[in-house]
Amino acid sequence: MSAKAAFLSSLLLGAAAIAPAPAHAADILLGASVQLTGPVANTGRYYKDAYEFAVDKINEKGGVKVGNEHRKLALRIYDNQSDVSLSVRQYTQLVTQDKVNLLLGPFASNFVLADSAISEKYKIPMVQGGGASDQIFSRGFKYIFGTLPAASDYFGSTIKMLSALKPKPENVALLYADDSFDVSVAKGTRPLLKEAGLKLALDERYTTNATNFNSLLSQIRNAHIDAVLVAGHETEILNFIRQAKSLSVSPKMYSFTVGVPSADFRAALGKDAEFAFGMTAWLPSASLKDEWFGNAEEFAKAYKAKFGYDPDYHAASGVADVEAIVKAIESAGTIEPQKVRDALAKVNFQSLYGTIAFGKNGQITLPQTVIQIQDGNVVAVYGQEGFIKQPKYPMPAWNSR
């Protein structure tokens, strides 16, 4: 694998040196390396679409006001082929060769974890909406900002809902993949379960990209688990649900950190996606006002019209990253990275994604709304104020659907 990556990356870096035309001299150049190919491309591509969509819209509305002049945004995006070491090289190139002014992030915590070392080293702020692991923000870095809420709290609202459900589930299983994000989720979830008085009857870490969940599913049935919480990746969760069906494993509920809000995940599973719980920090509601897009609902419509799929929180978070940079530049009155960094630490504005304001560690705080797939639609069922819509619980056995 690494030989392949090295070979391809040398090709790519070679091509990059001659490819894109330089941005207009007065443009503010934003750089990012995202996963357009490779195993993570499925989600990585959302960020490219989101960044481009936001940049086009902001330019269309007059661009960015820097001091007394209006300047346009320009983007430089590289494909890191889902390879962390290539993405680190590309960020280094973006900063040292392409001389980008500011950085946008890649998708996924393990990428952000590595790439933020570059933004820190060169003191160029990176605003990213793809990495939520608490590890990213616990190193005292000053140049990394994140618009995904903390991984450790992903299941927070779900666990509150579990306590409010009738009958209250007794035995809970926690399954998580062995990567930075999912380990952070598991770490944060255990104390929350304890507080809620729920018994953690099965606590298992599994290999990233695992395809065989038969043994875990058999254990879930054997231990009479009521609620299954899975922190993993979409490929694993697709396999998990399909194998659960084929083994007739039907707990009272299951919830997944990813997949449920994503359109192609639901399309791949069809009817079998029904009743699955998930969470999202963002729903396209008209009450989320935005300076450029009007509101989140209008944004979602325009986005779907352009790209042909519904945006989920990844896309919204990516757009919020660009907006945060613009707001920070405008309040700093300059594009000097250190000053923009200080302005980013202070931004506080309403966006289609919610209120953007970063904590001391650089990470945003947003509540997670519990969602469930009901009749093929993503439905918000539980939020800060309690139940929004009655969840379908307990979910019916596979043979009575």
Added chain:
Amino acid sequence: MDLLIQVLINGVLLGGFYAIMALGLALVWGVLNIVNLAHGAFIMLGAYLSWYLYEYGGIDPFIGLPLNAVIMFAVGYAMQRGLLNLIVRAPMFNTLLITFGIEVVLTYLAQLVFSADFRTINPPYAGNNTTLGSVVIPDVRLFAFGAAIVLTLGMWVFLLRTKLGRAIRATAQNLVAARLYGVEPRHLYAMTFGIGIGLAGAAGALYGVTSQINPYIGASLTAKSFAISIIGGLENPLGVIVGGLALGIIESLALLYVGATFGDVATFGVLVLVLIVRPTGLLGRTA
């Protein structure tokens, strides 16, 4: 106890699928001495082919299995005839390099053509199962297991009893002698590779019905097929069944008793053990 029995059954059924997956790789490796690193990519293509046949042609993935295998056979035949025959007698490194290249090209072409969207082949019966007491047997896996046995035995009979099968084995054993008896190696190599790819196509269809399809599933399937081929041995198709079953069972037990991160450790641990103890595979003749 129920748990153990259930997990053993899961392992056996998984092993059946593993066997189909590895059968084509082992055949090509054993006869042509080509370790086809693109094998998993062909499984991926077979899975997409079945997906299209099902979604757009309304052809059930199981009924479409022979059609899938025939189309993939043609692809394999053409690829061997037009490309791989050029390097079939070249050093091992060249064949590794070219099949690796084919893997990269197929994977990235697949992303261009099919996009990175996840797909599943999901006919209404895909999740059906049969309950025996407290044990659940997924129907599709059972069918895949049956297909593995049938295909392997069929392959065995084909290689031992038919003229073409004998010619294939003869070419593998002694090219000069085979040519003296009128065997045309270029055609024969292409037939062999075609059969291997046809089997990969069939495996892809079964994979799509039980798992999920995206352009990047190939590499790990190649790795697993490789391990199974070595564990079972290349001389005899029955070895692949043994290798597949052994791996399915060991992996499932390791996931249960050692931990859910130990599946690959078990797979490649067994591989290393077999290489040390029986380098010709479990069913291979000892030198």
